[in-house]
């Protein structure tokens with residue numbers, strides 16, 4: 001999970017253990033956890049039981065990634081304003097239901113039809129990389145938002161930047177959302 005803030009060490013049964021506040025992407029709340037488990041965990045302890053084995057699926061990673069972008073809406077990074085359909089934000093089940101009904105499969109990625117709008121059922125579709133690339137070109141032509149720092153490499157989305165005239169790759173991802181998230185983190 002994402003570390004929100006460090007708490008420091010606490011004495012637990014005679015041992016000093018580091019604690020922090022972590023953001024749980026499932027219940028979208030801050031929870032206190034030992035750093036040791038917080039860094040590794042995908043969700044808070046309450047949510048582990050609610051999501052069962054789902055956290056290991058690709059669809060779950062997509063869901064976490066879009067929520068993570070939407071979360072920043074209320075944060076400090078104004079350029080990251082992306083809205084998300086309330087029922088998707090609060091329930092992976094709802095998102096999954098929509099995904100399956102709308103033709104989700106392992107090779108498709110979530111695509112916002114109009115990139116200026118948020119993640120809503122009416123503005124989202126499952127698309128191939130090619131569709132997304134075309135969409136991206138369209139955006140660059142129109143000179144609206146675009147996705148700075150994100151390119152396509154093979155079947156992956158690449159997050160990177162030119163630093164001192166050298167192309168630096170931050171990482172390759174299955175979804176554009178994950179690549180954008182990485183780019184933002186690396187360039188803050």
Ligand SMILES: [Zn+2]
Nearest residue numbers: 024027044047
């Ligand atoms: Zn939780």
